[in-house]
Amino acid sequence: MNNYELLIDRIAKSASLEKSEVERKVEAKKAKLSGLISKEGAAQIIAAELGISFENEDLKIAELIGGLRKVNVVGKIMNIFPVREFEKNDRKGKVANFIIADDSGSTRVVLWDINHIAMIEDESIKVGDVVEIRNGSTRELEIHLSSFGELKKSDVVMDEVRNAPAVSEVGLDEVRQGMSARVRGVVVQVFQPRFYSTCPTCKKKVLKQDDETFKCAEHGVVEKIDKAILNFVLDDGMESMRVVMFSDQIKLLIPEEDLSDEVKATAFRDDFLGTEVYLSGRVNRNQLFNNLEIVASDIERVDVEKLILELDA
Ligand SMILES: [Zn+2]
Numbered sequence: 001m002n003n004y005e006l007l008i009d010r011i012a013k014s015a016s017l018e019k020s021e022v023e024r025k026v027e028a029k030k031a032k033l034s035g036l037i038s039k040e041g042a043a044q045i046i047a048a049e050l051g052i053s054f055e056n057e058d059l060k061i062a063e064l065i066g067g068l069r070k071v072n073v074v075g076k077i078m079n080i081f082p083v084r085e086f087e088k089n090d091r092k093g094k095v096a097n098f099i100i101a102d103d104s105g106s107t108r109v110v111l112w113d114i115n116h117i118a119m120i121e122d123e124s125i126k127v128g129d130v131v132e133i134r135n136g137s138t139r140e141l142e143i144h145l146s147s148f149g150e151l152k153k154s155d156v157v158m159d160e161v162r163n164a165p166a167v168s169e170v171g172l173d174e175v176r177q178g179m180s181a182r183v184r185g186v187v188v189q190v191f192q193p194r195f196y197s198t199c200p201t202c203k204k205k206v207l208k209q210d211d212e213t214f215k216c217a218e219h220g221v222v223e224k225i226d227k228a229i230l231n232f233v234l235d236d237g238m239e240s241m242r243v244v245m246f247s248d249q250i251k252l253l254i255p256e257e258d259l260s261d262e263v264k265a266t267a268f269r270d271d272f273l274g275t276e277v278y279l280s281g282r283v284n285r286n287q288l289f290n291n292l293e294i295v296a297s298d299i300e301r302v303d304v305e306k307l308i309l310e311l312d313a
Contacts, residue, residue, distance in 0.1 A: 062104035075100030172239035185236035197224035
């Protein structure tokens with residue numbers, strides 16, 4: 001289930017309503033606000049109107065939304081980052097970060113309290129441990145833990161975890177760096193595809209030698225394989241954003257080798273321009289342009305006729 005479905009599920013249970021009824025309320029709220037907010041945003045308003053609080057509840061990671069206080073989650077530590085020291089207003093401090101996952105998704109936990117950070121430094125909590133977090137707060141989709149929060153090892157056994165950030169369907173004006181987002185928008189600009197050469201064995205970039213052969217750092221001279229990169233601009237009516245697509249996603253739209261054929265590539269670009277798509281991906285900051293861009297992980301053309309049929313059903 002995605003973030004939105006989990007929210008609907010929780011609201012339905014808390015308010016003893018049918019899920020379909022909650023969804024109708026959300027759609028009505030969204031329509032009333034002229035579609036200016038996301039489905040999740042509308043669901044949060046409905047929850048508040050029904051007097052449902054997400055505070056002091058045990059939440060699944062995929063259920064986390066920004067701005068919560070007193071959040072409780074249980075998750076397995078997937079990765080711990082080095083403790084960082086910082087100086088602020090002549091005061092020295094430390095901050096620690098780790099990634100936790102449960103069966104719904106994963107997120108980053110940020111520790112600000114020296115006692116919690118000490119647990120990482122003395123390795124009393126390690127990668128693979130299941131931990132319980134109480135009284136955290138969320139900033140965007142991260143959990144922040146101050147000295148009011150609790151961090152302890154849990155006895156809960158977690159075999160299956162989903163180490164993937166929870167995906168939220170958002171507007172392009174709501175996306176933030178590091179977020180896994182699913183957006184719907186129209187392709188308003190398609191750039192010329194670019195190509196780079198890779199090693200057939202390790203898939204890493206290979207360099208052209210003076211004698212026109214290609215050399216992999218690990219595998220020596222190889223028969224290179226050309227891979228395409230396709231950039232386009234997506235617009236959802238609120239914001240436009242650059243999207244980067246690599247081979248695996250390009251294949252979902254066109255056979256990759258067709259992009260090296262000028263006629264086929266031009267026909268594809270003409271056809272792709274103006275297409276409405278669902279796009280999933282991770283939001284990154286492009287260091288060169290210092291703006292946000294989405295690195296696509298999945299793309300699907302919006303089938304308007306199918307949507308109409310589903311609405312009629
Ligand atoms: Zn290689």
